[in-house]
Amino acid sequence: MKIIFVLIGLSLLLAIGFLISFLWAVKSGQYKDDFTPSMRILHDDPQSTSKKQN
Amino acid sequence: MTTEHVGVKLTCKHCNDPVIGTPFTYKEENFCCLGCKTVYEVLDQNNLCDYYNLADNPGFSLKSKSKEEYEYLDEQIIIDRLTRPISPQLSLVAFQLPQIHCSSCVWLLEKMYRFHEGIFASKVDFLRKEVEIRYNPNNISLRKIVEILDSIGYKPLIELEAHADKGYDEQLKIKIGVAGFAFGNIMLFSFPEYLGLEDPYFRQWFGYLNLVLSLPVVFYSGFDYIKLAWYSLKYKTFDINIPLALGILVMFFTSIYQVTTGTGAGYIDSLAGLVFFLLTGKWYQQRSYHYLSFERDYKSYFPISTTRVTKGKLTEISIENIEEGNELLIKNNQIIPVDGVLTSDNTSIDYSFVTGEEIPVVVLQGEKIFAGGKLKDRSMTMVASRKVKNSYLVSLWNDAAFHRNNDSYQTLTDRLSRYFTLAILMVASAGFIYWYPTSFDKAIISFTSVLIVACPCAIALTGPFLYGNLLRLLSRRGIFLRNAQVVDKAAGINTIVFDKTGTVTTQLEKELYYHGKHLSADDRKLIHALAFQSVHPLSTAIEKNLRQDEIWEVSQFSETDGRGTSCICKGQLIKMGSASFVGTEPAPAGETRVYISIDEKVLGYFNFKNQYREGFSEVVGQLQAGHKSVSILSGDNDKEKSNLEALLGTGVAMRFNHDPHQKMQYIGELQEKGKVAMIGDGLNDSGALKQSDLGIVITEGTNNFTPASDIIFRAEKFDLLPSFFDLSKKAHWIIGGAYLIAVMYNTIGLGYAVNAELSPVVAAILMPLSSLTIVIYTVSSSALLVRWKLKN
Numbered sequence: 001m002k003i004i005f006v007l008i009g010l011s012l013l014l015a016i017g018f019l020i021s022f023l024w025a026v027k028s029g030q031y032k033d034d035f036t037p038s039m040r041i042l043h044d045d046p047q048s049t050s051k052k053q054n
Numbered sequence: 055m056t057t058e059h060v061g062v063k064l065t066c067k068h069c070n071d072p073v074i075g076t077p078f079t080y081k082e083e084n085f086c087c088l089g090c091k092t093v094y095e096v097l098d099q100n101n102l103c104d105y106y107n108l109a110d111n112p113g114f115s116l117k118s119k120s121k122e123e124y125e126y127l128d129e130q131i132i133i134d135r136l137t138r139p140i141s142p143q144l145s146l147v148a149f150q151l152p153q154i155h156c157s158s159c160v161w162l163l164e165k166m167y168r169f170h171e172g173i174f175a176s177k178v179d180f181l182r183k184e185v186e187i188r189y190n191p192n193n194i195s196l197r198k199i200v201e202i203l204d205s206i207g208y209k210p211l212i213e214l215e216a217h218a219d220k221g222y223d224e225q226l227k228i229k230i231g232v233a234g235f236a237f238g239n240i241m242l243f244s245f246p247e248y249l250g251l252e253d254p255y256f257r258q259w260f261g262y263l264n265l266v267l268s269l270p271v272v273f274y275s276g277f278d279y280i281k282l283a284w285y286s287l288k289y290k291t292f293d294i295n296i297p298l299a300l301g302i303l304v305m306f307f308t309s310i311y312q313v314t315t316g317t318g319a320g321y322i323d324s325l326a327g328l329v330f331f332l333l334t335g336k337w338y339q340q341r342s343y344h345y346l347s348f349e350r351d352y353k354s355y356f357p358i359s360t361t362r363v364t365k366g367k368l369t370e371i372s373i374e375n376i377e378e379g380n381e382l383l384i385k386n387n388q389i390i391p392v393d394g395v396l397t398s399d400n401t402s403i404d405y406s407f408v409t410g411e412e413i414p415v416v417v418l419q420g421e422k423i424f425a426g427g428k429l430k431d432r433s434m435t436m437v438a439s440r441k442v443k444n445s446y447l448v449s450l451w452n453d454a455a456f457h458r459n460n461d462s463y464q465t466l467t468d469r470l471s472r473y474f475t476l477a478i479l480m481v482a483s484a485g486f487i488y489w490y491p492t493s494f495d496k497a498i499i500s501f502t503s504v505l506i507v508a509c510p511c512a513i514a515l516t517g518p519f520l521y522g523n524l525l526r527l528l529s530r531r532g533i534f535l536r537n538a539q540v541v542d543k544a545a546g547i548n549t550i551v552f553d554k555t556g557t558v559t560t561q562l563e564k565e566l567y568y569h570g571k572h573l574s575a576d577d578r579k580l581i582h583a584l585a586f587q588s589v590h591p592l593s594t595a596i597e598k599n600l601r602q603d604e605i606w607e608v609s610q611f612s613e614t615d616g617r618g619t620s621c622i623c624k625g626q627l628i629k630m631g632s633a634s635f636v637g638t639e640p641a642p643a644g645e646t647r648v649y650i651s652i653d654e655k656v657l658g659y660f661n662f663k664n665q666y667r668e669g670f671s672e673v674v675g676q677l678q679a680g681h682k683s684v685s686i687l688s689g690d691n692d693k694e695k696s697n698l699e700a701l702l703g704t705g706v707a708m709r710f711n712h713d714p715h716q717k718m719q720y721i722g723e724l725q726e727k728g729k730v731a732m733i734g735d736g737l738n739d740s741g742a743l744k745q746s747d748l749g750i751v752i753t754e755g756t757n758n759f760t761p762a763s764d765i766i767f768r769a770e771k772f773d774l775l776p777s778f779f780d781l782s783k784k785a786h787w788i789i790g791g792a793y794l795i796a797v798m799y800n801t802i803g804l805g806y807a808v809n810a811e812l813s814p815v816v817a818a819i820l821m822p823l824s825s826l827t828i829v830i831y832t833v834s835s836s837a838l839l840v841r842w843k844l845k846n
Contacts, residue, residue, distance in 0.1 A: 005259070012239065012263075019235045026227050036180040039157040040164070043108065 066090050067106070068113035068207070076601050093207040097162075100169060105162045112158030113207060124204075125370040126359035127197035127212075132372075136212070137196060144174070145191045149203065149210035154183040162206065169202050170194050213354060226340065230333045233275040236267045237326040241818075243267075247319040248815055254316070261313035264322040272306050276329035292472035297510045300475075301328065304505040321506055324817045328511050331825045335518035339525075339538050352426070352448050355407070355737055356391050360384065363435060373442050380438045390427045393445040394436040395420060401434045403427040406555060407736040408447055409689040409713065413590055426737055450714050450741045465542045466789060467517045471510065478508045485808040496810045503812035507803030511821060512796035512828045520788055520832040524781075527840040532768030533778060540764045543748050544782035546729045550677055551721065551742070553734035554688035557752050558670050560769075566599050570650070570658010577657065579606055581650055584628045587611045588619045592648050593630070596660055618649075626653050646697075669773040671701045676776035678705060685709065685724075687717055689738050717742040733775075737761055750775075774844055781843040788835045792828055799824040 025031065064073040067083040068090035077084035078091045081098065085091035090113065097103050105112055126132055138146040153159070159178070163185050166176035172194025176187045185208075187199060203210055243260040246253070272280075283299030286292060302325060309320025361383040362371040368383060373391040376382070381397070384390055390403070402414040408426035417423055423436060425445035442448060482504035489497035521538030528535060535541065552558050573581070583606040585597035590613070608621040618631015629651045633640045636651040646662040667673075674684050685707035686698060692710035699708075709720060718741035724730045725747065732739065732746035735753065740761040743749030749763035752772060760766055767775070803820050806812045 008243075008263075011242075015235060015239055019231065022231045022235075023228060026224055026231065031224075031227055033179045033181065036160060036178055039160050039180060040178075042157065043161045 066113075068094050070113070089207070092205065096205050102162060102165060102168065105158050108156075108158040108161055112156050112162075124197045124200050126372060127200055128195065129370075133196050137191075139191070140188075143190050143192065144188060146186060146188055147196065147199065148184055148186045149200075149212070151183055151185055151203070151208045152211055153208050154178065154180060154185075159208075163208065166202070169206075170198065173199065211354070212358060223340070226333065226337055229275040230330070230337060232270050233326060233330040233333055236271045236275075237323075237330045240264050240267050240323050240326045244319065244323045244814070244818070248818070257319060258313075258316060261319055264320070265310060265313055268306065268309070268322045268325060271326050271329050272302060275333060276302055279329075279332070291468070292475065293468040294471040294510065294514050297471060297475045297478060297508075298328075298332070298514055300505055301508075301511070304502050308502045308506070319814050321814055321817050323814070324506065324821045327818070327822050327825075331511060331822070332514060335515045335522075335829075339518035339522035352451060352737060352740070356389055356425075356442070360388070360391050376438050376442055378438060378440060382436050382438060383433060384429050384436060385433045386429055386431065388429055390423055390425055390429065390436070392425050392438045392442045393440045394423055394438045396423050396434060396436050398433075398435045401429065401431040404430045408738050447714060447737065450718070465517060465539055466786065467513065470793075471513065474510055474513065478504065481508070481804060481808070485810075488808070489810060499812075500808055500810040503807035503810060504804060506817060507807045507812055507820065508800050510796070512799060512824045513793060515825055515828050516789055516792040516796075516832055519829050520785065520792070520836050523833050523836045524785065524840065527837060528778075528844075531774065531840075531844055532771040533774065534766040536764045540748070541782050541785055543729075543764070544731070544779055545786060547682065547731045547748055547779060548728040549683050549685070549724050549730045551685050551687050551724065551730060551732050551746070553717075553732075553736070553739050553742070554686055554694070555690055556735040557733055557739075558667050558686070559665055560667055566595060567661045568658060569661055570656075573657065577652065579604070580623050580626060580628050580652060581630065582606075583608050583623045584611075584619060584621050584630055587621060588613055590619070592646070592660075592662065593619065595662070596630075596648065628652055629654075666701060667769070667772050673773055673775050674702050674706060677779070680776060680779060682779070683707070683728075687712055687720055687732075687742065689713060689717070714738045714741050718745045721745040733767075734761070734763075777843045781839060784839055784843065785836070788832060788839065791835065792832055795827055795831060796824065799827070 064077050064084045065071065066073055066077075066086035068085055071086050073084055073086045077086065078088055079085070080091050080095055083094065085094065093113065094103075097105055127136075136147055140146060151159075151163070154163070160180060163178050164176055166185075166187060167173045170193075172190045172192075174188040174190065176185050178185050185203075189199060200210055200212070243264050246256050246260060251257075279295050279302060280299045282293075283295040286295050305321045305325040305328075309322045309325065312318035312320040356373060359370045359372050360376070362369050362376075363381040363383050371380070371382075376392050382392070382394070396417050396419055398419065400416060400418050402416050403423060404414040405424070405427045407428070408424065414430045415427075422439075424447065425442065426447040482501045485500035485504055486497045489500050517538065521541050524541055525535050525538060578600050582597060582600040585593040585600065586605055587608060588594075606623050608623045611619070611621040613619045614631070614635065618629060618635035620627065620629040620631075622628075629636045630648055633647070633649055636649040636656055637654070638649055638651075638656045646665045647659040648662070649659045650657045677684050684702075684705075686702075687709045688694075689712055690710060692708075695708060695710065698706070712720060714737075717739065721730055721732055721742045722745055725745075729747045731748040731750060732742045733750045733752060734743050735751060739751075743751065743761055743763050748765070749761075750765040750767055751760045751763040752767050752769050753760050754769045799820060803812070803816075806816055
């Protein structure tokens with residue numbers, strides 16, 4: 001059963017890793033704008049010559 | 055006799071507005087104004103016309119656009135203030151673009167690099183209505199970038215003053231992250247306890263681990279509650295933070311005691327959960343609309359710079375630097391930034407935003423002119439007689455009302471929480487006294503258990519989730535609130551004051567009908583020729599609707615104040631004005647008519663349908679039925695008094711000829727008797743809006759200038775006003791219901807607690823369960839309330 005202490009230590013380390021990556025994401029501004037990407041993804045690049053006609 | 059809708063039924067390719075008069079055309083497309091046409095040309099030349107296919111109605115009307123000079127953007131001081139250099143070849147600049155409203159905007163603005171090779175990339179933040187541009191300062195100037203944005207119809211809102219820091223938001227997210235991390239892991243390590251594993255070795259080990267994990271929760275994430283509770287005690291406001299902090303501290307210290315003595319597992323899971331839920335509620339409530347500003351003052355209405363004339367040479371000067379005696383050049387449609395004296399020929403100035411008076415004022419050479427007016431004629435020159443900050447209108451901002459901090463307002467939750475705290479302390483003490491003779495230990499356990507289980511998490515969550523959800527739902531219906539407290543404030547309002555011009559009246563040119571004998575093409579030209587000469591708003595509206603390619607010469611033009619105007623054109627006498635002016639039967643009250651006569655023969659009249667907002671009399675009627683007293687406050691003269699009385703009855707107090715300072719005073723007088731809401735729209739209402747208990751601004755478009763206020767109301771939702779006040783009152787019912795639920799859970803919990811039998815498991819189940827119930831209840835009931843009260 002001693003192994004459980006090692007496993008718990010590992011799981012905690014893993015969780016701390018996630019926490020740190022979350023902090024980094026917030027700090028680097030990834031949560032600043034959580035709306036625009038959803039609009040941007042729908043657009044294709046414009047055809048440089050022809051006009052789209054639907 | 056005919057009745058016709060004057061004007062052609064075409065819509066503008068760019069902005070989709072109806073085209074009034076002759077359209078502007080380009081490549082077989084019609085446009086309502088030159089501005090719209092120019093944008094289309096620019097986009098067409100760059101092959102970016104897909105803009106019009108991606109979303110419905112992407113363009114913004116440019117009819118009211120005035121030409122702006124961006125010369126001041128070449129000044130190094132201004133460049134330094136606006137841009138952020140990364141390297142010599144790369145600079146960053148961010149602009150507020152209030153016009154951003156659809157996915158086409160995002161698409162187009164992120165194609166900025168196609169307009170100039172000096173622009174590397176641009177990124178739009180839709181909710182903040184902001185674009186961030188990366189560019190090479192050696193290749194393209196800041197001014198050129200702004201001119202490109204302007205040319206495609208996105209005129210940036212340039213404000214040199216730094217905005218309030220947005221860093222707080224980030225802090226809250228980190229706090230939630232830390233609390234969530236601790237909460238999850240603590241629950242995991244509490245599992246053996248939940249499952250009743252009695253291994254003392256595990257229990258101790260996990261207990262210490264949980265204690266360590268709880269440290270950042272108490273001393274970082276939840277520390278604000280303890281701090282705020284301390285202030286609340288110090289200033290004797292006794293708000294909701296006191297019972298919250300009490301709960302947090304008692305749970306923390308009880309847990310330390312239990313874990314270190316090996317007597318139990320403590321309540322660390324409940325503690326972490328409490329803080330996590332509280333912070334989530336705070337975050338839910340804090341969402342705001344970054345693009346709307348509730349803090350604007352005269353600075354965002356005035357231009358940043360103006361043209362100074364020194365010895366015949368023109369230079370751009372920032373308006374803060376204008377000194378007494380400076381000679382300034384003001385162009386058509388520009389705002390006069392400072393009080394002064396007119397030095398060029400007679401001109402006319404539109405003071406509607408300052409005084410509420412719609413008709414432009416004729417100013418003679420050598421007469422005084424005031425800051426805030428808009429020039430309605432060719433360019434003029436003036437000499438400044440004061441500095442900007444000492445100008446008459448601007449001096450309004452020096453009043454005490456503008457420096458009062460409104461955020462010390464106590465919400466219903468805060469007011470109730472002191473009774474709540476008192477009640478809990480009484481129950482806890484009763485339990486302590488009951489157990490004390492039998493067992494001191496049990497007395498302590500009973501005392502602490504009560505404080506833990508009765509912790510007002512449920513009550514503290516009601517406000518944030520209820521108001522947060524209302525804020526969101528109302529914004530979808532065109533009602534934008536500054537913060538959550540506004541709903542609570544609106545519930546207490548019993549006096550409502552409307553500004554007249556712009557608030558309860560609409561723009562005239564929208565709906566114009568002609569009744570009478572058929573107008574021939576020549577008749578139209580004659581009427582247009584006369585209307586073209588006059589600056590009266592009614593004439594301007596007629597002129598726009600009858601626009602002709604050729605304008606006929608007139609002679610003997612005369613204007614009789616407030617009655618009508620006449621001239622001779624092609625040998626015929628044309629008269630336009632009130633019924634008595636042209637000599638016919640008077641118009642029925644409440645209707646605005648302009649009669650036309652040619653050679654003293656009355657042809658008919660133009661009917662201005664909605665001079666007052668649609669449903670205005672119903673709105674006032676409903677407000678009065680809701681036991682609110684209504685008054686009208688106007689900077690305009692009292693010629694509309696009889697019309698208003700016919701429309702609204704005599705129960706409405708009316709005040710005319712009030713300047714901005716007097717408006718503010720009037721609100722102050724009303725406040726001695728009750729809670730006053732001011733509903734306005736312009737700069738002239740700023741003082742009254744600030745002085746009132748609840749400032750509401752009516753706006754035709756969210757990118758218009760709006761003075762500082764609590765609520766921004768879309769004009770087309772004007773008829774929802776009474777329902778909104780009703781809704782704010784009904785919100786108290788929901789709070790009542792939430793308290794009932796909280797009391798129910800507390801009674802269950804207290805049953806265990808006073809008997810000193812509260813196990814950590816029971817606490818860990820009760821706490822999240824009650825919080826969850828409250829969240830689901832408030833969110834769904836507020837959604838129902840909005841649907842019931844504000845039917846679309």
